Amino acid sequence: PGTLYIVPTPIGNLSDITERALTVFKEVDAIAAEDTRHTRKLLEHYGVQVPVFAFHDHNEKAKAEQLIERVINGESIALVSDAGTPLISDPGYALVSLCRKQNVKVTSLPGACALTVALSGAGLPTDSFQFEGFLPSKPAQRRAKLESLVNTPRTLVFYESPHRILHTLEAMADIFEDERQVVLARELTKQFETYLTGSAGELITRLNEDPNQQRGEMVLLVEPFQAPKDTSGPGEDAKRTLQILLEELP
């Protein structure tokens, strides 16, 4: 049998392909792509000539079965998405899950992913984070989702689209406390890469002042919820206990 390779592609800077990805592209029998035209253009840039076929969300289950059949029969296939890492808010989960169940070999390559680029660059805590992908597109569901996340003590990471960014920031301004820092990481790895940091309300002002900041591809990150600090110091009981203990000390 062959191998299914999961191969990340650049998220904006064509130099962000790995040597290993290019080697895999040259060795496989075919490449499964979200958008064949887009991927053919990319491959042309790297001088790779391999058959490309379509693999996207609408036909994922049926195509997964066919693709696995090919791998079992000895072909190796690389799965790519339009940009970044397959399966991360992109097709491929049904396929990889089925491969694991059927003991079909899967090799996942490291590479570009907007989530990790934004998280590493944003300046928010990275020890613990929660990736939420895209928020629901319907306003009521989006608000409900944000409300369910308001007390999450981890950095929250969302993918967002330019035509929804203001609405999402407005919902965040209503739902999150005023001090909660939000980072808008935009056009990562590209010419106009920008990180904007501030409260949701401050970011709304910045985006209204400069509509260019509403354009392009974006990741939105929110600082972890912190339980309000108890600033009152030790209570009277604690002080009294401490006094008694101190008197007992030699």
Ligand code: SAM
């Ligand atoms: N699988 C991809 C990855 O690994 O990042 C993500 C695919 S998802 C369909 C596309 C979303 O990823 C965009 O709407 C945006 O939120 C985010 N994204 C992709 N490229 C980006 C970039 N260069 N800068 C900021 N966000 C990006």
